[in-house]
Amino acid sequence: GAVVSQHPSWVICKSGTSVKIECRSLDFQATTMFWYRQFPKQSLMLMATSNEGSKATYEQGVEKDKFLINHASLTLSTLTVTSAHPEDSSFYICSATGTSYNSPLHFGNGTRLTVT
Amino acid sequence: GESVGLHLPTLSVQEGDNSIINCAYSNSASDYFIWYKQESGKGPQFIIDIRSNMDKRQGQRVTVLLNKTVKHLSLQIAATQPGDSAVYFCAEGTGGGNKLTFGTGTQLKVEL
Numbered sequence A: 001g002a003v004v005s006q007h008p009s010w011v012i013c014k015s016g017t018s019v020k021i022e023c024r025s026l027d028f029q030a031t032t033m034f035w036y037r038q039f040p041k042q043s044l045m046l047m048a049t050s051n052e053g054s055k056a057t058y059e060q061g062v063e064k065d066k067f068l069i070n071h072a073s074l075t076l077s078t079l080t081v082t083s084a085h086p087e088d089s090s091f092y093i094c095s096a097t098g099t100s101y102n103s104p105l106h107f108g109n110g111t112r113l114t115v116t
Numbered sequence B: 001g002e003s004v005g006l007h008l009p010t011l012s013v014q015e016g017d018n019s020i021i022n023c024a025y026s027n028s029a030s031d032y033f034i035w036y037k038q039e040s041g042k043g044p045q046f047i048i049d050i051r052s053n054m055d056k057r058q059g060q061r062v063t064v065l066l067n068k069t070v071k072h073l074s075l076q077i078a079a080t081q082p083g084d085s086a087v088y089f090c091a092e093g094t095g096g097g098n099k100l101t102f103g104t105g106t107q108l109k110v111e112l
Helices: none
Strands: A004-007 A010-013 A018-023 A032-038 A044-051 A067-073 A078-082 A090-097 A105-107 A113-116 B010-014 B019-025 B032-038 B045-051 B057-058 B060-068 B072-077 B086-093 B104-109
Touching: A004 A090, A010 A044, A018 A032, A018 A090, A018 A113, A032 A067, A032 A078, A032 B019, A044 A067, A078 B057, A090 B086, A105 B072, B010 B019, B019 B086, B032 B060, B032 B072, B045 B060, B045 B072, B072 B086
Parallel strands: A010 A113, B010 B104
Antiparallel strands: A004 A018, A018 A078, A032 A044, A032 A090, A067 A078, A090 A105, A090 A113, B019 B072, B032 B045, B032 B086, B057 B060, B060 B072, B086 B104
């Protein structure tokens, strides 16, 4: 079945540094990818919607200059957390959908980010 | 704003019993609903979905019921097994797109 891969699965970085998270669709072309953030014991909160070849659409309250999203190809989207701070520590999850209307949504296994 | 919420944060059931997880939604425009299972440290796993033109849909050991009158969604798991222990989220969407709003989640604990 369709697989979405995230890398890395976990990362620890120092405060002030930037971290890049990759989301790849392995066996289908993903025209749209979504990035979510999930704090412990909480639900998934949509951060942004990324369409291949265009600028991402950010949800209200999400800083686009802090969370840089690039979706340069139909199989790869990246989320870069710039100048990370401890409060950015979270579980980041991507999902991807294909080119057809009502294409199913596939989720990656998430990236655990810890900022020290 | 519109939101999706759950009544019970934690549900404990005995192995072999049936589980019912509930979800209330508030966006009357939502026409697509999905249940996801999330195990610790992993991404959401699709369980079953239903569109607003249906009231009930069955899968393997799972049934989703949709009551549009009261904006309520439920997930029934038959013969609950230890492997069903996880957090379950409902999610809603509109217009056939995949931009979803997730509910708060219910922790299902299966006791032996």
